[in-house]
Amino acid sequence: MSNHPKAARPDYSIHDLIANRWSPYAFDGRPVEQEKLHSCLEAARWAASSYNEQPWSFILATRDNPAAFNAMLECLVEANQEWAARAGVLMLTVTSRSFVRNGKPNRMAEHDIGLAIGNLTVQATSLGLAVHQMAGINPSKARQVYAIPESHDPLTAVAIGYVADPKAEDAFAERDRAPRSRKPLSEFVFTGTWGTPGV
């Protein structure tokens, strides 16, 4: 298990790629190599989805194009803009509302985006990158800026990049030094009936 101060402290053994993932506020402003970005997107591509619908689209902005990067930054809620400005890549995730096969609503679209971004995050971690996801976006602004059709809905934003020196004396690095916490398994894994611990 990693010695990184932010590594999980699991009750049961878990893979390093899970234990060493966390969501930093303090990125160091370095760009992400195109090859690594492609691998992250490719990992998302191979996620499972209901009826193999692949109900995800992604809109990318990389910091080598400052105008495009800033345009996406402005689609985030203000509280996210300051720290996300130092990510290497910003990405909007967009769901498709209905199945292509039959036009029916896809009630798994959001869930399946979670699976895809989960894959992306594992791949990023394996390449030394960090990922911080945000629910805090301005969906109507995103729809307008990127001409997202009514058949699709902006869902989240994802910041990808390199973590800043964890000892840095800035407010974001300080925030990143807070310990991580999770509910114990016994509070959410049940068996037989609701509320009966299954572990």
Next chain:
Amino acid sequence: MSNHPKAARPDYSIHDLIANRWSPYAFDGRPVEQEKLHSCLEAARWAASSYNEQPWSFILATRDNPAAFNAMLECLVEANQEWAARAGVLMLTVTSRSFVRNGKPNRMAEHDIGLAIGNLTVQATSLGLAVHQMAGINPSKARQVYAIPESHDPLTAVAIGYVADPKAEDAFAERDRAPRSRKPLSEFVFTGTWGTPGV
């Protein structure tokens, strides 16, 4: 990269734990070791979630308790019951509708369950297990069988187990020999404006 017939054929390099994941129909009926199951659940536990809400609950049924296992099997749609009967573990995922912190609706609950199950799946893959997720459940039956409160909603079922011999001459193994397909990145990764390929 693995030589398994079902391994992804990626256009860009991806981690083996992503490439070697697929959703089998042909499980071999072996139970899953408790230690491995705990690691899978622990991996889910450390997923990211909006405001660290951890909006996931899981209800477990393992095949060492046939009555409990069959009760959960009957919460699946019929098409899933036959193949899922040979999994080692069945699990229902359940979302909580609202944030504990303020009672407001959590529009990220389904998405965050996807992240958690993505973690579980990576952990399972690393332990030689396979995972097959199902949207096809009977939510009202599940609610009744497990006394799931109105504040929570059953979302998916998850089968975890060992894959059967891929050369077996049964219908499920045959189904598992079909090639996997995914849209190319250029169809769903955009930049600048909707529809402009970003890769």
